[in-house]
Amino acid sequence: MRSFDVVILGAGAGAKLVWNGVRGRSVAVVEPALVGGRCPFLACVPSKAMLRAATAWRLAREGRFTGLFTGAVPAREAYSRAVAHRERLVNGRDDGAAAAALERTGAELLRGRGRVVRPGVVEVADTEVGYRDLVLNTGSVPEVPDVPGLAECPTWTSEQAMSTDEYPESLLVLGGGAVGCETAYLFAAFGCAVTLVQRGPRLIPREEDEASEEVAQALERVGVRVLRNTTPTGARRHGGGARVRLADGRTVEASRILFATGRRPDTSGLGLEVLGLHPEPGAPLTVDDRCRVAGAQNLWAVGDVTGVSPFTHTAHYQGRVVAANLSGHVVRADYRGVPRTVYTDPVLASVGHTEASARAAGVDPLVAAFPVSGTVRSAIDDAREGWVKLVADSARGVLVGATAVGGRAEEWISEVSQAVRAELPVATLVDTVHPFPTFSEALEGPLWELASRLPRAVAPAAVSGAG
Ligand SMILES: Cc1cc2nc3c(=O)[nH]c(=O)nc-3n(C[C@H](O)[C@H](O)[C@H](O)COP(=O)(O)OP(=O)(O)OC[C@H]3O[C@@H](n4cnc5c(N)ncnc54)[C@H](O)[C@@H]3O)c2cc1C
Numbered sequence: 001m002r003s004f005d006v007v008i009l010g011a012g013a014g015a016k017l018v019w020n021g022v023r024g025r026s027v028a029v030v031e032p033a034l035v036g037g038r039c040p041f042l043a044c045v046p047s048k049a050m051l052r053a054a055t056a057w058r059l060a061r062e063g064r065f066t067g068l069f070t071g072a073v074p075a076r077e078a079y080s081r082a083v084a085h086r087e088r089l090v091n092g093r094d095d096g097a098a099a100a101a102l103e104r105t106g107a108e109l110l111r112g113r114g115r116v117v118r119p120g121v122v123e124v125a126d127t128e129v130g131y132r133d134l135v136l137n138t139g140s141v142p143e144v145p146d147v148p149g150l151a152e153c154p155t156w157t158s159e160q161a162m163s164t165d166e167y168p169e170s171l172l173v174l175g176g177g178a179v180g181c182e183t184a185y186l187f188a189a190f191g192c193a194v195t196l197v198q199r200g201p202r203l204i205p206r207e208e209d210e211a212s213e214e215v216a217q218a219l220e221r222v223g224v225r226v227l228r229n230t231t232p233t234g235a236r237r238h239g240g241g242a243r244v245r246l247a248d249g250r251t252v253e254a255s256r257i258l259f260a261t262g263r264r265p266d267t268s269g270l271g272l273e274v275l276g277l278h279p280e281p282g283a284p285l286t287v288d289d290r291c292r293v294a295g296a297q298n299l300w301a302v303g304d305v306t307g308v309s310p311f312t313h314t315a316h317y318q319g320r321v322v323a324a325n326l327s328g329h330v331v332r333a334d335y336r337g338v339p340r341t342v343y344t345d346p347v348l349a350s351v352g353h354t355e356a357s358a359r360a361a362g363v364d365p366l367v368a369a370f371p372v373s374g375t376v377r378s379a380i381d382d383a384r385e386g387w388v389k390l391v392a393d394s395a396r397g398v399l400v401g402a403t404a405v406g407g408r409a410e411e412w413i414s415e416v417s418q419a420v421r422a423e424l425p426v427a428t429l430v431d432t433v434h435p436f437p438t439f440s441e442a443l444e445g446p447l448w449e450l451a452s453r454l455p456r457a458v459a460p461a462a463v464s465g466a467g
C-alpha cells in the first residue's frame with residue numbers, strides 16, 4: 001500500500017492552499033470531479049462573469065457605458081454573449097491546467113471519491129492509500145426543498161444554472177440568500193421574468209435591515225418580483241414549465257425553478273464512523289481554531305464542510321492555517337475580519353458585526369453612516385446608489401463591523417476587515433489618507449463622526465491642528 005504524510009479529500013478552494021503551502025511532507029489529493037472544486041467552474045467565477053456581463057449590458061442599454069456590448073443588443077443575444085464570456089472564463093470546465101499545476105508542486109492527484117476504511121487508510125477507486133494526516137475539503141451540496149410535486153417540475157441547482165446556455169422565459173427562484181439574490185438579479189437583468197420567494201421578511205437576513213432593503217430594491221429595479229414571508233407548498237408540471245402554489249395562497253408559473261434555499265456540508269459517504277465520528281447528515285464538522293476536527297486524531301477540515309462562513313476566501317484562509325499547522329507551526333484562525341459579499345448592482349459588502357448583532361453580543365454600538373454618492377468618484381463613475389455604515393465598540397474605541405452598499409465596496413471593505421481583525425483604534429483609522437478620487441473616501445466621514453463621539457479618539461492630525 002502506498003502511503004503519504006498528508007492525504008486531502010477534495011481538491012476545492014481550501015485544499016489548494018494546503019498542497020501549495022505544506023512544507024517537507026508528501027501529499028496526495030483525492031478528487032472525483034474538478035481540481036479547483038466548484039468555485040472556478042460552477043459557482044463564484046461563472047456567476048460573477050454573468051453578473052458583470054448583466055451590469056455591462058444594462059449600462060450599455062442606458063447609454064452609460066459600453067464594453068462587451070456595442071450597439072443595440074437584444075436580451076437573448078446579450079445573454080448568449082454573456083454565456084460565451086462565462087464559458088471562456090471557466091475554460092469549458094476543463095481542469096487540466098489546475099491538475100498540472102497541482103502535480104508541479106510534487107503532490108500526487110488520485111482521481112476518484114475517497115472514503116476512510118480504517119484509521120490511517122482511505123480507499124480511492126478500489127485502491128487503499130495510507131495517511132498520517134487527513135484533510136477533508138469536500139464542500140457543500142444544495143438543499144432541495146421538500147415540496148410535493150417539485151420533483152416532476154423543471155428545476156435547476158445554481159450549478160446547473162451556471163453550466164447551461166438555456167434562456168428561461170420565466171424563472172422562479174426559491175430562497176433569498178446570496179445565491180437567490182445574485183441569480184435572480186442576473187436573469188432578470190437579461191430580460192427573464194423572475195419571481196423570488198423568500199420564507200422570511202428579509203432578503204440576506206443576517207445583514208443590516210437597510211442593506212437587505214437595498215438588495216430588494218436592486219432586484220425590483222431590474223424587474224424581479226420579490227415575494228416575502230411565504231414558501232412553496234405544492235408544485236406541478238404545467239405546459240413546459242411549472243405551476244407552484246405558495247403558502248399565502250398565490251400561485252406562480254415559471255418555465256424553470258431555481259433552488260437557492262441553502263447549502264449543507266457534504267460529509268456523506270466519507271466513512272467517518274470508522275474514526276468514531278457520527279455527524280448528522282447535513283451538519284458541519286466541528287473544528288477548533290487550528291481546523292482540527294473535534295473528536296478525532298490527525299483529522300483536519302477546511303471550507304464549506306466546516307460550516308464556518310462559507311465563502312471561497314474562508315476556505316483559502318483555513319487552507320493556509322492547516323498548511324502551517326501541518327508544517328510544524330501552531331497557527332490559529334480568527335474569523336472576525338472575514339468579509340461577506342453579494343454581487344448584485346449595487347454590490348453589498350460587509351464584515352464583522354451589524355448594529356443588531358453587536359448589541360446581541362453585549363457590545364454597546366456606536367454607529368455612523370455616509371452615502372457613497374458623497375464621493376467625487378461616484379459622480380465620475382455615474383454610480384448613484386450606496387452608503388457605508390460603521391459599527392464601533394464604544395467602550396474600546398475600535399471598529400467591530402461595517403456594511404457598505406455600492407461603489408465597488410467589495411474592494412475597499414478589506415480596509416475595514418483589517419481594522420476589525422487587528423482591533424485598530426478609531427483614532428488611528430481616522431488619520432488614514434485615502435487616494436482621491438476613490439469610493440474608499442466614503443469611510444472618512446463616518447470615521448470622523450465616530451472619532452468625535454468617542455472619548456480619547458481624536459486623530460493626531462486634528463490635535464496638531466494643521467492651520
Ligand atoms: C452560485 C454560487 C456563487 C458563489 N459565489 C461566491 C463568491 O462570489 N465568493 C465567495 O467567496 N464564495 C462564493 N460562493 C461560495 C463558494 O463557492 C464556496 O464557499 C466554496 O466553493 C467552498 O469551497 P470548498 O473548497 O469548501 O468546496 P468545493 O469547491 O465544493 O470543493 C469540494 C470538492 O470536494 C470534492 N469531494 C466531495 N466528496 C469527496 C470525496 N469523498 N472524496 C474526494 N473528493 C470529494 C468535490 O468533488 C469538490 O470538488 C458561491 C457559491 C455558489 C453556490
Ligand SMILES: NC(=O)c1ccc[n+]([C@@H]2O[C@H](COP(=O)([O-])OP(=O)(O)OC[C@H]3O[C@@H](n4cnc5c(N)ncnc54)[C@H](O)[C@@H]3O)[C@@H](O)[C@H]2O)c1
Nearest residue numbers: 175176177178179180197198199231260261262310341342
Ligand atoms: N457572493 C458570495 O460570496 C456568495 C454568492 C453565493 C453564495 N455564497 C455562499 O453560498 C452559501 C449558500 O447560499 P444560499 O443563498 O443558497 O443559502 P442561504 O442559507 O444564505 O440562504 C437561503 C435562504 O433561503 C430561504 N429559504 C429556505 N427555505 C426556503 C423555502 N422553502 N422557501 C423560501 N425560502 C426559503 C432562507 O430563509 C434563506 O434566507 C451562502 O452561505 C454564501 O456564503 C456566497
